[in-house]
Amino acid sequence: MRFETPTSVDQAVALLAADPEARVLAGGTDLLVRLRAGQIAPSAIIDIKRIREMTVISQEDGGWRIGAAVPSAEMNEHAALKADWPGVVESADLIGSTQIQGRATLAGNLCNASPAADSVPAMMAARATARIAGPDGTRDVAVEGIPTGVGKTSLEKGELVTSIFLPAKPAHSGDAYLRFIPRTEMDIAVVGCGISLTLDDQGKISDARVALGAVAPTVILSQSCADTLIGTAGDDAALDALAAAASAEAKPIDDKRGTIAFRKDVVGVLAKRAAKIAITRAGGKTGGET
Amino acid sequence: MPKDEYTSRDFKVVGTRPIRPDGIEKVTGKARYGADISAPGMLWGAILRSPHAHARIKGIDTSKARAMKGVKAVITRADFTHQPEDSGMADILDNCMAGDKARYDGHAVAAVAATSKSIARAALAAIEVDYEVLPHVTDVDEAMKTGAPVVEPGRQQESVPEGYCENVTGRSQYGHGDPESGFEQADLIVERSFKTAATHQGYIEPHACLATLDSDGQGDLWVCTQGHYMVRNVCAGVLGLDAGQLRVTASEIGGGFGGKTHVWMEPTALMLARKSGKPVKLVLSRDEVFRATGPTASSSVDVKIGMTSEGKITGATATYRLQAGAYPGGIAFLSAMCGFAPYDLENVRTEGFEVMTNRPKAAAYRAPGAPMGAYPVESVIDELCQKLDLDPLETRLKNAAREGTRSSYGPTYPAIGLEATLEAAKSHPHWSAPLGENQGRGVACGFWFNFGGDTCVSLMVNPDGTVSLSEGNPDIGGSRASMTMMAAEELGVPLDQVRTIIADTASLGQNEVTDGSRVTFAVGLATIKAARHAIEIMKERAAMTWGIDPEAVDWRDGAAHPAGPNAGKFPPMTIKEIAAIASNTGGPIAGHHEVNAEGAGVSFATHMVDTEVDPETGAVKVLRYTVFQDAGKAVHPDYVEGQFQGGAAQGIGWAINEEYIYGDDGRLQNAGFLDYRIPVASDLPMIEPVILEIPNPGHPYGVRGVGETSIVPPLAAIANSVSRAAGVRLTSLPMSPPRVLAALKAQ
Incomplete structure (x- = not known):
C-alpha cells in the first residue's frame, strides 16, 4: 500500500485518477477503522492534509468555505462560523470523542455516505454545497447530491470534495441539529434531525429546511416537513404537524441500533425539539397557541 | 465453621489511604501488560474462527497457508494429539480449538504463526474450511424446547428430570419449608417472568500472551490472566505437559471481572510455539474478545412471592434458566442460591437449569449468577411494596437475614451486615431527597458468598531489614497495596519498608485464581500469618542474642522487646538490627504461610438510585446513586470505594444498554464497543x-471481600427506579430506549 501526500489539488486529482483503488484520507476516522477491520484494502492512501487550501476556513460571499481537511475541533473554536451556523458546528461536534474531533471533517463525514452521519442533515438544512475537483475541472453540488446510498457517492473517478460551502445566513434565521443515541456520547445516531429556518418581519416562518438522518438509506430532505412550518409561527399545532410529517416521511429499518417503531416515533420528537431551538435562534418564540 | 480469627485492635496502617505502589508505572505507561513483551525471533499468532453458529467441520485444507513465505506453523485440532481424560479439560481443549464441529460464531478452527501480523492474517485467509452448516439455537428458552437443535448430545446430568431437551445439562434445587402453604398466608401474591441479556465483562485489555515451548517439554508463558496457576494447570492438562515444566508469569492486567479466570487461547499459543520452535505472541482483537471469550449468561426467570399486608414474606419461589453457551456447566445454580439469600424466609424454593446454546461458553462475571438471581426477586418485592403501599427499605428490614438466620441456600449465617446497610440507607440524605417529574427512586439488596481457597505467601526479611513479600495472585484490585499494608501493620514497620510482588508459578505453591473476592481476605490472612511467622523467628533471634527464653520476648513497633521486668533489661532490637546479624544467629529470616482459607464471610449491599425517564424517547438518565456495603474492614478505603463504584457502573450498563445481539443466522451482531454499549463517563x-464495617470473624482484621457484591443489586435497583419513574413495571434487561418507549406506549 502506498501513502501519498500531495500538496495541491491537481496532484491529488492526478493520483486519484491514475488509481481507481486509491482512497482519500482526510481525518481518517472512518477510513482507518474500516482498514483495520479488514473491510477495505486500498492500493494507496492519499492524504489531503498537506494541501493548504483544504485546511482553512475562509469567508466567501458572506458565507463560509470550509476546507475538506478542516477538523471539527477547529470549527468549534471558530466563533464567527459558530455564530452563523451553530447547528452545523454542533452536529460535527457530536461526532466521536474529543480525540476524534481533532481529526474528523465535514467532507469526510459526507463522503463516508452513512445515513447516520451527524453533520449531513445539518448541512442539508443549511443549503450547504460541496466543491468537487476532478480531471474535468471543478463543480459545485448541493450536499444532498453527494450520497446516493449506504457507503455510495456520486463522485466520479478521480474526483474528490475539496471544500464545503455554507451560504450567507439570511436575517432572522436559525439552525439546529439533534440526534438520539442510547448513550450520552461516543455513539452513532439512531435518529437525527437538522432544521434551518427563516422568520419574516411578523415572526412567521418564511423558509424552512428539514433533514432526517438514520431513517432511510440516505438522509431525507423533507419538503412535507418543511411545509408544516412555513407560514406558521412555530406554534404547538405546527410542531405537532411537523412531528407527524417527520414520522410519516421516515422509512427506517429494524437493526441492532433501534426498531422501526422507535425510529418513527423519535424522529418526530427530535424534529419538534430541533425546530424549537432553531426558532429561538432565529429570534422567534415557541410554544404558543395558534 | 471457621475458627474465630478476628481480634479487635487499633490500626496504624490499615484503614489509611496511601499512594498505590503500582501508580507511577501505570500512569507513565511503563507497566507491562499482556501484549507489552516481545522475545528474540518471536512470531505472531493468529486464529481462524468459524463464521457459523453451528457447523460440522468436514475438512480443513491448510496447504496454501503453509506454503506462504513467513508462515512458520499452521495448526488445527489434529495437532493436539493429547486427549485429556477429564471431561472439563476436554471441553476447554475443544473450546480453544474446535474438533468435529464449530459450536458458535467465533469458535476457533485453526491457527497460524508467522513472521509478521500481516502475513499471519493473509495466511488465515488462505486456509480453506469445508463446513456443513447445522441448525443452531442461541436463545435459552428456545434451547429448552423439545426438538431444539442439540448442541452436544449425551451431556445431561442425572439431576435433570426426564422429558427435558438434551440441551438442559443440569438442574439444582434449594430451599426449605413449604412455599404453597406460605402463599396461602399471603395477602398479596405477585408472580412475574423476567429476562436478562448476555453481557460481557468489558475489560479494557484484550487477552494476550507470549509462549515458548521446547521439544524437551520446558515452556514459559507470559500471560494476562486472573490466575496464572490455573493457566499453568489447564495448559498442562490440555497439552499433556508436566505442570512443573511450564512456568507461567502473570502480566499486569487491564481488567478481568471474571472473564480472565478461564483459558481461551493459551494452549493455542503454546502449540504454535512447539510446532514452530519459536516464541509466539498471540493478542486477541476486540472483535475476538466479544465473539469468543467472556460473556456471562443470559437468563429467563419466573418468580412468585407472597406477602402479608404488613410486609412479611410468607412464601417465595423462583425458577432460573441460564444459558451456559456451547459447553456444559453454567451458573444457574448460583442464581438459585443467591436470589433470596438476603432474606429470613420460612418457605422458599428455588431451582436452576443449566442450558447449552450455540453461543460462546459463558464465563464468570463479577459475582457470577448473583445479579440475575437478585434482579427478579428484588423487582417483585418492589412491586409488592408499591401495591401494598409499603416502604421498600422497612419491608426489606422486616424480612432481613441476620446472625442465626438459616439462609435460603442452606447454611446458617454468622454475624452479617445486611441490616446495617439497610439502616444506613434509611438514614442517608439520599433517601429523603425530593424527586422531580418523570423521576423515580429504586432500592435493592444483594448478596455474594465470597471465597477463600488455596493460598501461599512468602515474606522475606532482607539483610538491611526491609521486607519483600511474594504473593501468587495477579493484582487486579489493589492487592499489592493491601498486602503491603497488612504486612507493615503486622510487622510494625513503615509502609515503604515493604514491597510486594506477584511471583510466577515456579516461585510459590499453588494459588487459587483471583476470583470470589478472595484475595484481600485469603492472601491478606496468609500475609498476616507469614508476618507472624517471621516475627516468631525474629523473637527467637533476639532471645538468642539476649540469652533469654523466646517466650519472654514481645514484638511491637517493628522491634523485639523483653516481655517484662523479669525477662531482663535489654534495649529493644529493631527489625534492622535483627536482620543485620541474621547470618550469625541462624541464617536468613523468612516467614511463609500456606492455607486453604475458610471463613471468607458473606457480603451484603443495599443500593439506592434515582433515574429520570424521557417519556417521549424512553431514554433513561441515572441522576444519583449511593452504594451501602459491608466491607468487614476496609484495608485501603480508596480501593474499596472503587470496587463499590465499579460494580455499580457495570450494573448500570447491564441494566440500561448492554446486550449481546444475535441475528437470525446465529451470529453476534455487535462485537465491539460501538454497539455493545458499556457506559461512558x-x-x-x-x-x-x-462503607459499613461489620468485622468478619474469619479474618484476623475482620476483612471481607468487596469486589463482587457491588454488581448484585444494581440491575434491580435501576429497574425499580425506572419502573417507578415510568409508571410501568419493566421486566426485561437491558432497559434500552426502544424497550422503555414500547412499555410506556403499551400502558
Missing part, C-alpha cells in the same frame, strides 16, 4: 460509596 453520576 458522561453516562454516570458520581456514585457515592458508603
Whole structure:
C-alpha cells in the first residue's frame, strides 16, 4: 500500500485518477477503522492534509468555505462560523470523542455516505454545497447530491470534495441539529434531525429546511416537513404537524441500533425539539397557541 | 465453621489511604501488560474462527497457508494429539480449538504463526474450511424446547428430570419449608417472568500472551490472566505437559471481572510455539474478545412471592434458566442460591437449569449468577411494596437475614451486615431527597458468598531489614497495596519498608485464581500469618542474642522487646538490627504461610438510585446513586470505594444498554464497543460509596471481600427506579430506549 501526500489539488486529482483503488484520507476516522477491520484494502492512501487550501476556513460571499481537511475541533473554536451556523458546528461536534474531533471533517463525514452521519442533515438544512475537483475541472453540488446510498457517492473517478460551502445566513434565521443515541456520547445516531429556518418581519416562518438522518438509506430532505412550518409561527399545532410529517416521511429499518417503531416515533420528537431551538435562534418564540 | 480469627485492635496502617505502589508505572505507561513483551525471533499468532453458529467441520485444507513465505506453523485440532481424560479439560481443549464441529460464531478452527501480523492474517485467509452448516439455537428458552437443535448430545446430568431437551445439562434445587402453604398466608401474591441479556465483562485489555515451548517439554508463558496457576494447570492438562515444566508469569492486567479466570487461547499459543520452535505472541482483537471469550449468561426467570399486608414474606419461589453457551456447566445454580439469600424466609424454593446454546461458553462475571438471581426477586418485592403501599427499605428490614438466620441456600449465617446497610440507607440524605417529574427512586439488596481457597505467601526479611513479600495472585484490585499494608501493620514497620510482588508459578505453591473476592481476605490472612511467622523467628533471634527464653520476648513497633521486668533489661532490637546479624544467629529470616482459607464471610449491599425517564424517547438518565456495603474492614478505603463504584457502573450498563445481539443466522451482531454499549463517563453520576464495617470473624482484621457484591443489586435497583419513574413495571434487561418507549406506549 502506498501513502501519498500531495500538496495541491491537481496532484491529488492526478493520483486519484491514475488509481481507481486509491482512497482519500482526510481525518481518517472512518477510513482507518474500516482498514483495520479488514473491510477495505486500498492500493494507496492519499492524504489531503498537506494541501493548504483544504485546511482553512475562509469567508466567501458572506458565507463560509470550509476546507475538506478542516477538523471539527477547529470549527468549534471558530466563533464567527459558530455564530452563523451553530447547528452545523454542533452536529460535527457530536461526532466521536474529543480525540476524534481533532481529526474528523465535514467532507469526510459526507463522503463516508452513512445515513447516520451527524453533520449531513445539518448541512442539508443549511443549503450547504460541496466543491468537487476532478480531471474535468471543478463543480459545485448541493450536499444532498453527494450520497446516493449506504457507503455510495456520486463522485466520479478521480474526483474528490475539496471544500464545503455554507451560504450567507439570511436575517432572522436559525439552525439546529439533534440526534438520539442510547448513550450520552461516543455513539452513532439512531435518529437525527437538522432544521434551518427563516422568520419574516411578523415572526412567521418564511423558509424552512428539514433533514432526517438514520431513517432511510440516505438522509431525507423533507419538503412535507418543511411545509408544516412555513407560514406558521412555530406554534404547538405546527410542531405537532411537523412531528407527524417527520414520522410519516421516515422509512427506517429494524437493526441492532433501534426498531422501526422507535425510529418513527423519535424522529418526530427530535424534529419538534430541533425546530424549537432553531426558532429561538432565529429570534422567534415557541410554544404558543395558534 | 471457621475458627474465630478476628481480634479487635487499633490500626496504624490499615484503614489509611496511601499512594498505590503500582501508580507511577501505570500512569507513565511503563507497566507491562499482556501484549507489552516481545522475545528474540518471536512470531505472531493468529486464529481462524468459524463464521457459523453451528457447523460440522468436514475438512480443513491448510496447504496454501503453509506454503506462504513467513508462515512458520499452521495448526488445527489434529495437532493436539493429547486427549485429556477429564471431561472439563476436554471441553476447554475443544473450546480453544474446535474438533468435529464449530459450536458458535467465533469458535476457533485453526491457527497460524508467522513472521509478521500481516502475513499471519493473509495466511488465515488462505486456509480453506469445508463446513456443513447445522441448525443452531442461541436463545435459552428456545434451547429448552423439545426438538431444539442439540448442541452436544449425551451431556445431561442425572439431576435433570426426564422429558427435558438434551440441551438442559443440569438442574439444582434449594430451599426449605413449604412455599404453597406460605402463599396461602399471603395477602398479596405477585408472580412475574423476567429476562436478562448476555453481557460481557468489558475489560479494557484484550487477552494476550507470549509462549515458548521446547521439544524437551520446558515452556514459559507470559500471560494476562486472573490466575496464572490455573493457566499453568489447564495448559498442562490440555497439552499433556508436566505442570512443573511450564512456568507461567502473570502480566499486569487491564481488567478481568471474571472473564480472565478461564483459558481461551493459551494452549493455542503454546502449540504454535512447539510446532514452530519459536516464541509466539498471540493478542486477541476486540472483535475476538466479544465473539469468543467472556460473556456471562443470559437468563429467563419466573418468580412468585407472597406477602402479608404488613410486609412479611410468607412464601417465595423462583425458577432460573441460564444459558451456559456451547459447553456444559453454567451458573444457574448460583442464581438459585443467591436470589433470596438476603432474606429470613420460612418457605422458599428455588431451582436452576443449566442450558447449552450455540453461543460462546459463558464465563464468570463479577459475582457470577448473583445479579440475575437478585434482579427478579428484588423487582417483585418492589412491586409488592408499591401495591401494598409499603416502604421498600422497612419491608426489606422486616424480612432481613441476620446472625442465626438459616439462609435460603442452606447454611446458617454468622454475624452479617445486611441490616446495617439497610439502616444506613434509611438514614442517608439520599433517601429523603425530593424527586422531580418523570423521576423515580429504586432500592435493592444483594448478596455474594465470597471465597477463600488455596493460598501461599512468602515474606522475606532482607539483610538491611526491609521486607519483600511474594504473593501468587495477579493484582487486579489493589492487592499489592493491601498486602503491603497488612504486612507493615503486622510487622510494625513503615509502609515503604515493604514491597510486594506477584511471583510466577515456579516461585510459590499453588494459588487459587483471583476470583470470589478472595484475595484481600485469603492472601491478606496468609500475609498476616507469614508476618507472624517471621516475627516468631525474629523473637527467637533476639532471645538468642539476649540469652533469654523466646517466650519472654514481645514484638511491637517493628522491634523485639523483653516481655517484662523479669525477662531482663535489654534495649529493644529493631527489625534492622535483627536482620543485620541474621547470618550469625541462624541464617536468613523468612516467614511463609500456606492455607486453604475458610471463613471468607458473606457480603451484603443495599443500593439506592434515582433515574429520570424521557417519556417521549424512553431514554433513561441515572441522576444519583449511593452504594451501602459491608466491607468487614476496609484495608485501603480508596480501593474499596472503587470496587463499590465499579460494580455499580457495570450494573448500570447491564441494566440500561448492554446486550449481546444475535441475528437470525446465529451470529453476534455487535462485537465491539460501538454497539455493545458499556457506559461512558458522561453516562454516570458520581456514585457515592458508603462503607459499613461489620468485622468478619474469619479474618484476623475482620476483612471481607468487596469486589463482587457491588454488581448484585444494581440491575434491580435501576429497574425499580425506572419502573417507578415510568409508571410501568419493566421486566426485561437491558432497559434500552426502544424497550422503555414500547412499555410506556403499551400502558
